[in-house]
Amino acid sequence: QSVLTQPPSVSGAPGQRVTISCTGSSSNIGATYEVHWYQQLPGTAPKLLIYGNNNRPSGVPDRFSGSKSGTSASLAITGLQAEDEADYYCQSYDSSLSAYVFGAGTKVTVL
Amino acid sequence: EVQLVESGGGLVQPGGSLRLSCAASGFTVSNHYMNWVRQAPGKGLEWVSVSYSGGKTSYADPVKGRFTISRDNSKNTLYLQMNSLRVEDTAVYYCARDFSNWYNTGLDVWGQGTTVTVSS
Numbered sequence: 001q002s003v004l005t006q007p008p009s010v011s012g013a014p015g016q017r018v019t020i021s022c023t024g025s026s027s028n029i030g031a032t033y034e035v036h037w038y039q040q041l042p043g044t045a046p047k048l049l050i051y052g053n054n055n056r057p058s059g060v061p062d063r064f065s066g067s068k069s070g071t072s073a074s075l076a077i078t079g080l081q082a083e084d085e086a087d088y089y090c091q092s093y094d095s096s097l098s099a100y101v102f103g104a105g106t107k108v109t110v111l
Numbered sequence: 112e113v114q115l116v117e118s119g120g121g122l123v124q125p126g127g128s129l130r131l132s133c134a135a136s137g138f139t140v141s142n143h144y145m146n147w148v149r150q151a152p153g154k155g156l157e158w159v160s161v162s163y164s165g166g167k168t169s170y171a172d173p174v175k176g177r178f179t180i181s182r183d184n185s186k187n188t189l190y191l192q193m194n195s196l197r198v199e200d201t202a203v204y205y206c207a208r209d210f211s212n213w214y215n216t217g218l219d220v221w222g223q224g225t226t227v228t229v230s231s
Contacts, residue, residue, distance in 0.1 A: 002155070036217040038156070045205055045224055046148075046156060051217030089156050093215035099171050100146065100158035100215060 003028060004090050004103035011109040012080045020106045022073045022090030028101060030071035033093040037066055037075045040087045040105075049088070050075060077108070085110045113137035113220055115206050120225030127196050127229070133189040133206030133222055141184045144209035146218060147191045149202035149227075159204070162189060164212060173199075196229045203227075 005023040012018040022035060029035055037050040048057055050066035053073065063084075065076045073092075077084055090103040119131040131147070147159040160170045160180040168180050179192040189206050203226050207218035 033215055034217070036215075038218070040156075045221040046207075046218070047221070048210075048217050048219045051210060051219065057219060087155075091156075091158075091218070097172070098169060100161065102148075102156045102158060105155040 002104040003094055003097070003101040004092060006088075006090060006103035006106045008104070009107045009109065011111055012077075013111045014080055014082065016080050017076060017078045018080055018108060019077075020075045020088055020090075020108070022075070022103050024071050024073075024092060024094075024101075026071060027096040028071075028092045028094040029068065029073055031095055033095070035066065035068050035073040036091045037064075038089045038091065040089065042086070046089065080108075080110055082110050084108060115208065115220055115222035117204065117206055117222040117225040120204065120227045122228045122230065123196055124231050125196060125198055125229055128192070128194045129196065129227060131191040131193065131204055131206075131225055131227070133191075135187045135189070135208075138208070138220075139184075140182055140187050140189060140208075142212050144212065144214055144216070145180075145182060145189045146207045146209065147180060147189075148205045148207050148218070148221075149200075150205070150224075151199075151202040154202075157202075160191065161209075161214065163214065193227070196227075198229050201227060201229045 038046040208220040210216040
């Protein structure tokens with residue numbers, strides 16, 4: 001069982017907005033450790049999508065945005081496109097485990 | 112071009128050993144926290160270990176005492192020595208760079224992965 005909890009799947013029609021939640025606890029997200037998000041297309045290595053809770057690396061479209069509040073974080077995808085169909089993972093640090101931690105991942109399906 | 116290239120994966124029997132390598136180019140590993148992350152078949156990402164300045168290291172509980180992370184700054188290469196391998200260590204192993212020379216800054220560069228299969 002993952003330390004960070006994500007929904008297994010979310011779906012939306014092209015052009016819609018979807019959000020993915022990432023729920024942690026007082027030893028990780030709630031302890032102000034930063035949250036990062038990764039996109040993994042089938043058969044490829046993960047790609048950093050959001051770092052430091054809400055920052056986009058260069059080249060990442062502004063359709064992707066991140067937020068954090070309390071012990072949870074969220075990734076929003078607006079203007080959903082077919083190419084966004086992928087697995088998405090949140091990641092942070094847990095002080096109780098002294099370890100980086102990932103969520104179990106969320107599969108985004110474009111209807 | 113900033114790049115990480117892993118090698119050393121393969122098929123090994125339970126109880127065996129393997130050493131993975133991760134060659135970096137376009138940047139200097141000594142200026143970053145460097146990690147190993149694995150992904151079992153059909154499963155999610157699992158952090159394995161981190162190497163940071165001063166030779167310090169940290170490990171996930173499932174691999175503690177069995178895996179050793181190290182780096183050779185002269186070769187700009189990260190390693191993962193895996194001993195006492197178990198069937199549940201079967202995964203694609205990625206090396207990944209932390210964005211800066213501090214922990215948990217976001218893994219911004221990933222290798223293509225190398226596959227480790229532990230089976231009799």
